[in-house]
Amino acid sequence: MKxxxxxxxxxxxxxxxxxxxxxxxxxxxxxxPGGADALNPIVSxxxxxxxxxxxxxxxxxxxxxxxxxxVWAKLLPHHEILPIExxxxxxITDDEYMHAQLQMMENSQEASTVVAYEAxxxxxxIDFNGVYVVSVVDGMPADGKLEMGDRIIGIDDTEVxxxxxxxxxxxxxxxxxxxxxxxxRKDERKVEEIQLQAFEDAENKIGIGIQLVTDRSxxxxxxxxxxxxxxxxxxxxxxxxxxxxxxxxxQDITKGHEIAGTGEIDYDGNVYRIGGIDKKVIAAxxxxxxxxxxxxxxxxxxxxxxxAASTAEEIDTDMKxxxxxxxxxxxxxxxxxxxx
Numbered sequence: 027m028k029x030x031x032x033x034x035x036x037x038x039x040x041x042x043x044x045x046x047x048x049x050x051x052x053x054x055x056x057x058x059p060g061g062a063d064a065l066n067p068i069v070s071x072x073x074x075x076x077x078x079x080x081x082x083x084x085x086x087x088x089x090x091x092x093x094x095x096x097v098w099a100k101l102l103p104h105h106e107i108l109p110i111e112x113x114x115x116x117x118i119t120d121d122e123y124m125h126a127q128l129q130m131m132e133n134s135q136e137a138s139t140v141v142a143y144e145a146x147x148x149x150x151x152i153d154f155n156g157v158y159v160v161s162v163v164d165g166m167p168a169d170g171k172l173e174m175g176d177r178i179i180g181i182d183d184t185e186v187x188x189x190x191x192x193x194x195x196x197x198x199x200x201x202x203x204x205x206x207x208x209x210x211r212k213d214e215r216k217v218e219e220i221q222l223q224a225f226e227d228a229e230n231k232i233g234i235g236i237q238l239v240t241d242r243s244x245x246x247x248x249x250x251x252x253x254x255x256x257x258x259x260x261x262x263x264x265x266x267x268x269x270x271x272x273x274x275x276x277q278d279i280t281k282g283h284e285i286a287g288t289g290e291i292d293y294d295g296n297v298y299r300i301g302g303i304d305k306k307v308i309a310a311x312x313x314x315x316x317x318x319x320x321x322x323x324x325x326x327x328x329x330x331x332x333x334a335a336s337t338a339e340e341i342d343t344d345m346k347x348x349x350x351x352x353x354x355x356x357x358x359x360x361x362x363x364x365x366x
Contacts, residue, residue, distance in 0.1 A: 049092055050092055050093060051090045051091070051092060052090070052091045052092065052093065052096055053109065053110045053111075054090070054091040054096060054107050054108065054109060054110060055088060055089070055090055055091065055107070055108050055109075055110050055112075055113040055114075056088065056089060056090075056091045056095055056096070056099045056105060056106070056107055056108075057086050057087070057088045057105070057106040057108070057301075057302055057305060058086070058087050058088070058099070058102075058104065058105045058106070058305060059086070059087065059104060059305040059306070059308040059309040059312070060084070060085035060086045060087035060305065060306075060309050061084070061085050061087075061309055061313070062082045062083070062084045062085075062286050062306075062309045062310045062312070062313035062315060063082060063083050063085075064080040064081070064082055064083075065080065065081040065082060065083050065265060065266070065269040066080060066081075066269070067253065068083060068252065068253050068254055069250070069251075069252055069253075069266060069269045069270060069273070070250065070251045070252075070253070070273075071248055071249075071250050071270060071273035071274055072248040072249040072250070073248055074248070074273030074274065075272070075273055075274070075275065075276055075278070076273075077272055077273075077278040077279070077280045078278055078280060078281070078282040078366075079278070079280030079281065079282045079283045079284055079285060079316075079366065080280065080284055080285070081265050081268050081269040081272065081280065081285050081286070082265065082284065082285065082286035082287075082310065082313060082315055083254075083257070083262050083265055083266075083286075084265070084286050084287070084288055084306040084309050084310050085257060085306070085309065086301070086302035086305045086306060086309075087305075088113075090110060091107065104304050104305050104308055104337075106302070106305075122174055122175075124256070124258060125174075125175065126160050126161060126174055126175075126258075127258025127259050128256075128258045129158060129160060129239060130160060130239060130258060130259050130260045131254060131257060131258045131259055131260065131262070133239040133240070133260065134259075134260040134261075134262055134263040134266065134290065134291065135252050135254070135266060136242055136244050137263055137267075137291050137292055137293050138262075138263045138264075138266035138267035138270060138291055139244055139246060139250060139266075139267075139270060140152065140244060140293050141267045141271075141291060141293065141294075141295045141353050142266075142267045142268075142270035142271040142274060142353075143246050143270070143274065145267075145271055145295075145353070145354075145357070146271055146274040146275050148246065148247065148248070148274055149246060149247040150244065150245070150246045150247075151244070151245040151246075152242055152243070152244050152245075153242065153243040153244075153245075154187035154188050154240065154241070154242055154243075155177075155187075155241040155242065155243060156177045156178055156179040156186060156187065156210070156240075156241050157177065157178045157179075157186055157188065157189050157191075157192055157238045157239070157240055157241060158175065158176070158177050158178075158238065158239050158240075158241050159172050159173065159174055159175065159176040159177075159178065159209075159236050159237070159238060160174065160236075160237040160238060160239050161174055161236070161237045162174065162235060162236050162237075163235035163236070163237075165235075166223060166233070166234060166235020166236075167220045167221050167222065167223050167234045167235060168220055168234040168235045168236045169235060171207075171218045171220055172207070172209065172218065172220075172234075172236055173211065175211070176209045176210070176211050176216075177209055177210040177211075177241060178192060178207060178208070178209045178238075179208055179209060179210060180207075180208035180209075181195055181196075181205055181206065181207055181208070182195070182205055182206050183206070187240075188240040188242070189238040189239065189240045190240075192238065193238075196222065196232065196233055196234070197232075199222055199232065200222070200232070201222055201223060201224045201232045202221060202222065202223075203221070203222045204219050204220065204221045204222070205219070205220055205222065205234075206218070206219050206220075207219075207220055207234075220234045221234075222234060223235070248274075250270065252266075259300075260290040260300070261288050261289065261290055261300035261301075262288070263289060263290050263291030263297075264287055264288065264289040264290075264291050264297050264319060264321075264350070264353065264356065265286065265287050265288065265319075266291075267291055267295070267353050268285070268287075268353070268356060268357075268360075271357070279357070279360045279361075280360075281360070281363055281364070281365040281366060282365055282366035283316040283317055283363065283366050284313070284314060284315045284316045284317075285315065285316065285317045285318075285319075285360075286306075286310040286313070286315040286317070286318050286319070287317075287318050287319025287320065287348075287350075287356070288300050288303060288306050288319070288320065288321070288330075289319065289320070289321040289330070289350070290321075291353060295352050295353035295354060296351065296352055296353075297319075297321050297322075297350050297351055297352055297353065297355075297356075298321060298323075299321050299323055299329070299330050300321065300330065303320060303321075303330045303333050303334050303337070304333055304334070304336075304337040306334075307320075307334050307337040307338055307341070307343075307345075307347070308337065308341060310345060311338070311341060311343040311345050315345055316345060316346065316366070317345070317346050317348060317359075317363070318334065318338075318345050318346065318347050318348065319348050319350050319356050319359075320333075320334035320335075320347055320348065320349060320350070321349075321350065321351070322349035322350055322351045322355075323351070324351055325349075329349075331347065331349035334347050335347045
């Protein structure tokens with residue numbers, strides 16, 4: 027079959043339009059419900075106990091929008107469209123962004139390990155190596171002086187072992203005070219003087235405009251391994267801690283139930299707000315989960331728990347939404363449930 031010149035031109039236009047609609051990347055990012063994978067293959071405690079039920083890691087799926095995806099996201103429920111600069115700050119490469127996400131995941135795994143091993147009264151040793159800069163707020167004093175990946179080791183000749191050391195020191199200062207920050211960048215020691223500034227959206231809070239994670243070396247017995255792959259971010263902390271504790275203890279805390287949830291966890295077992303919880307509720311429901319833990323944020327208006335409960339009602343799920351402020355809250359609730 028021969029094409030006329032007009033038909034050939036039309037074909038090229040159609041193919042070009044199809045490519046544009048399906049592959050051209052717009053300056054927007056789309057978040058949508060992801061998956062709810064069982065944690066047992068992802069977290070492995072040496073000689074750990076097995077359970078009848080499963081703990082689940084719930085994720086949000088995301089990616090830069092194409093024109094077709096953008097239109098679908100406008101039409102479908104619980105698809106969120108954000109300007110790309112709100113997800114990945116300008117000047118940050120994809121590799122740098124993913125590195126930061128994986129660093130937060132690693133920190134989450136360490137925190138959950140500490141919480142679970144201490145709760146199970148197992149052997150654990152913690153060494154502190156400084157504090158990593160996860161992100162720098164545009165326009166704040168650290169902008170242009172500190173970078174993502176810098177490891178802060180001192181402040182005003184005082185050693186910094188963990189994030190709280192720096193936070194507590196800064197809180198003792200006043201706006202416009204100057205501090206001297208010592209840090210390591212690409213194996214080179216550097217020092218910067220940075221002036222403290224008040225945060226516009228936080229009353230009585232001052233700082234230099236950085237997000238931090240503590241660089242800890244955690245040694246435990248029995249050994250533990252994580253296989254989370256390219257999953258990033260801190261929001262799996264609560265579920266990691268529950269899965270680790272379940273494998274460490276002879277009692278089956280799942281009691282045969284499928285259990286999911288979300289929430290960043292700190293080294294003291296406190297559970298904090300995360301993003302995209304409506305999407306995670308949907309993902310967990312589609313996986314047939316029975317119980318879903320959501321950060322309660324001490325009952326504040328618009329908390330993760332309230333959004334999760336509202337979403338559960340909207341999709342008419344039988345899944346139980348449970349508010350928690352701490353790891354212990356989740357354990358206490360699991361103590362009360364009947365075996366499935």
